[in-house]
Amino acid sequence: MILDKxxxxxxxxxxxxxxxxxxxxxxxxxxxxxxINHQEVDTFMKRMNRFIESQYLYKYxxxxxxxxxxxxxxxxxxxxxxxxxxxxxxxxxxxxxxxxLRVEKNLKLLNS
Numbered sequence: 001m002i003l004d005k006x007x008x009x010x011x012x013x014x015x016x017x018x019x020x021x022x023x024x025x026x027x028x029x030x031x032x033x034x035x036i037n038h039q040e041v042d043t044f045m046k047r048m049n050r051f052i053e054s055q056y057l058y059k060y061x062x063x064x065x066x067x068x069x070x071x072x073x074x075x076x077x078x079x080x081x082x083x084x085x086x087x088x089x090x091x092x093x094x095x096x097x098x099x100x101l102r103v104e105k106n107l108k109l110l111n112s
Contacts, residue, residue, distance in 0.1 A: 001069055002096060005060040006103050015057055022052050063096040064089075 008015050029048065033041045059065030067089055074080040084092070 001060055001066045002099050002103055004057060005066065006100060006107060008057065008061060018057075019052060019055055022048075026052070063093045063100070066096050067092045 026045075026048065030041050030045060033044060038044060056069075059069065067084075070092070071080075071084050071089075075083075
């Protein structure tokens with residue numbers, strides 16, 4: 001998620017193109033899911049449409065959006081059944097900022 005944020009900040013245009021391409025190819029996805037015997041095509045498509053409509057990846061531009069997303073993932077996989085406390089949320093938000101700096105530094109090293 002943090003890597004996504006750093007990459008989005010580098011080229012917002014790519015994210016716009018990503019959502020455009022997803023929207024344009026949405027009609028082909030159900031057939032592909034059926035080819036791989038996906039068991040819940042309707043559920044997948046509802047979530048995919050919601051993802052496209054909300055343009056969820058833009059929420060990653062804010063550290064709080066990343067922490068919120070992590071909490072949702074924890075809830076969905078059953079790792080944690082409750083929302084994080086405000087203290088936990090604040091500490092994780094600080095940690096996201098720190099990790100982002102490290103990712104940016106390492107990304108610069110890769111590009112040099």
